[in-house]
Amino acid sequence: MIKSSLIEPDGGTLVDLIVPESQRYSKMTEIESMAKVNLTRIDMEWVHVISEGWASPLRGFMRESEYLQSLHFNCLRMEDGSVVNMSLPIVLAIDDETKGRIGSSLHVALVGPLGDCVAILRSIEIYKHHNKEERIARTWGTTAPGLPYVDEVITPSGDWLIGGDLEVLKPIKYSDGLDNYRLSPKQLRKEFESRKADAVFAFQLRNPVHNGHALLMNDTRKRLLEMGYKNPILLLHPLGGFTKADDVPLDVRMEQHSKVLEDGVLDPETTIVAIFPSPMHYAGPTEVQWHAKARINAGANFYIVGRDPAGMAHPTEKRDLYDPDHGKKVLTMAPGLHKLNILPFKVAAYDNRENKMAFFDPSRAKDFLFISGTKMRAYAKNGENPPNGFMCPSGWKVLVEYYQSSQAQEASQ
């Protein structure tokens, strides 16, 4: 009964590309003679993402047909005619020299940043990555300089893309003290089952949790109970891959999230905190589809979406890069996402009359204070306190300590 309430993974079966331990040795031997392709830290994040099935039914880095479909249609047509959402190109770039070294090889070995072989890419296809401008324009809807993922990943990358089927030698680990939070879609599905969840609602974030977030997560739970679900479970799912330099680092955010649960702002009994290993694109309506799609594969059947998801300020103009409403609109219309229930949420803000975070009431707009991520960071940097009730005190302390120690570090350099 309960099992059937978990949403099916895209394509019906959850992809799992991690080689069974019994085969590892023979694969290692096979790898020795293969041409080697070096991975960056962010390439490794994608290996992690693909290997655990977040991008199911994708079984490796995209070949050209998948790349073009992703760029033009944000979805892939499968052989049986079904359509799955796939809004971001999940690709591996190589340079001329690596391409030359690969020659006519059918398979290559992928080498992590520490020099160890982490995976095999089988039945490879190498195709052009010359027109980066087009990739950027179609993914971000702008080619303005200063897009974090473009600067970090695409601009320095090689002129070729290599696709193929991935076999990962062992689960990807980071040894940063947070690996126990890195639950795979398979592990999450097990956890939901063992908790007897009859609804799973996912909340994607890359910022500290304030009481406005908590309000809407708790409100969502209330709504689900009203809809007749008996045991809705919240997947609080911070993004763990690449983020831009001025975002709060993952370890600080995880500590802050722990405090929020310890303080009882969110109920640990009905909340699972785990890390979503994807790197961040800041590609707004295009990226929010990826965020939602990956959570389908982890078993979520409800997805909370707010104002301007995965958005940021325009890097060169004084405006938001995306219309703040487009994200949720595009999400509700996106091919392949119709089995997911999209929950657009009301805007929360600080209510100066009630001294707490509350849903914005336009009839008394002047009572409300909007505290953006930038404003929150400014408070923490300056050691100022935000209005009482904005965030639980122990969570706020984590942020203040982080900013003070990073300022101390800067000052000592």
Add this chain to the structure above:
Amino acid sequence: MIKSSLIEPDGGTLVDLIVPESQRYSKMTEIESMAKVNLTRIDMEWVHVISEGWASPLRGFMRESEYLQSLHFNCLRMEDGSVVNMSLPIVLAIDDETKGRIGSSLHVALVGPLGDCVAILRSIEIYKHHNKEERIARTWGTTAPGLPYVDEVITPSGDWLIGGDLEVLKPIKYSDGLDNYRLSPKQLRKEFESRKADAVFAFQLRNPVHNGHALLMNDTRKRLLEMGYKNPILLLHPLGGFTKADDVPLDVRMEQHSKVLEDGVLDPETTIVAIFPSPMHYAGPTEVQWHAKARINAGANFYIVGRDPAGMAHPTEKRDLYDPDHGKKVLTMAPGLHKLNILPFKVAAYDNRENKMAFFDPSRAKDFLFISGTKMRAYAKNGENPPNGFMCPSGWKVLVEYYQSSQAQEASQ
């Protein structure tokens, strides 16, 4: 029997938005009290396109939901869950002043460039057109300055888009001596039926027809006969709307096409020449889907696609704007186009050994001369003859006369 061989229009029924003559008077009276929206020449081309059902099942200028789906997914999901291709935003822009004048009206009147009311737009929706950068990036895959449709249409356009259901008072005419070539999808379907076509293969072009084109059209016919079709009909379908300044004008092209048929390079018995009224975007893989989709609505079940369809040179870099192979690849993968048979064609070039246009044979590459549109125009401008057999002499004469008279005009100014 023959009827069933014509492909169904998208959405099942061909849209026809031209008001029956019996209702025209009452509509004219109704219009008097409506807020007026002025159309540019190119807006009128879109009114023409929509009114005749080329964009079926679209019944008017796009509302926001259609606009966003077109931008992000190149297709629309219909209420019954089916998907139709819709790769270009078909939208009507208005400025602040017009928006103010419309106020809370439900319906507006559309006024042509000559000042006459041409249509009603019903149940309107006005939404933002502020982020033109995003529209351009997602449609063209670049935001480089110098894209012809952007410069002509988008950059000067207002900051709002107005969508709604279109009712056109009477068929759009141009009175340029070419209206008899402007067959609607309905008229084309009738013509195919009356010719007892059991296959219709469409050839989109915006250039003069040379013997390389003719070779592949005749070759396609041969292939269709070999496939068992008894009476394949060619729809030679030059684009008649906006084109960039250095393209050959429509009237000259139509005269050139007539000569090609008079000379018997193409067989008039199995060819229909008609004008496709759409404006040109030069948006490569995105636009070629529109070109193909519109021909489904006209009844074509085969679509010929060549190298770099709807492409052009990058406006600021020394390269093609698009990978020349992407157009046909994207076309074969595009949502909603699977009922159309895509016929990628072999490249034709001038064979110096045989002194004729022939399919390029890579085993003796050096025998072949590639004559681009630019090179062809240069020959004609300089009064030089292209190699014998490149184009039928009477067709060539039309081009030479056009370029000589336009040079004479320039000289006299």
